Amino acid sequence: MLDYISVQQAAIKWGISERRIQKLCEENRIDGAVRFGHAWAIPKDAEKPVDKRKRKMDDEK
Template identity: 55%
Template sequence: MEYMTAQDAANKWGITRRRVQILCSEGRIKGATKMANLWVLPKDAEKPNDARKCKNGDKK
C-alpha cells in the first residue's frame, strides 16, 4: 500500500497540515497511522465531510 504524509494530503485537499493531523487523531481518516511523530495516510484516502455542515440544509 502506498502512503502520503499529512502535508501531501493538506496540499491535495486544500486544507492545512494541522487540520489533517487533527482529523487523523480524531479517527476520521480511514487507514491513517502515526509513525513516530508523523501521520501517514493511504494514497487513496478521501477527505472527510465537514462535520459542521448540516445535511439537506437543516439547521440544528
C-alpha cells in the same frame, strides 16, 4: 511507504491545513491513517472526511 502520503501532501490534495489533517488523524476520521513517531502516514486513496462543522443549505431552512 509508496501507498501512503504525508500530512503535507494530504493538505495540498484536499485544500485544508496541515493542522486540520493532523486533528482528523487523531480523531480516527481518516481510514487507514497510521502514526509513525510524530508523523502520520495517510493512504493515497483515502477520501477527505466530511466536515461536520458545516451544515447543508437544506438544514438551514
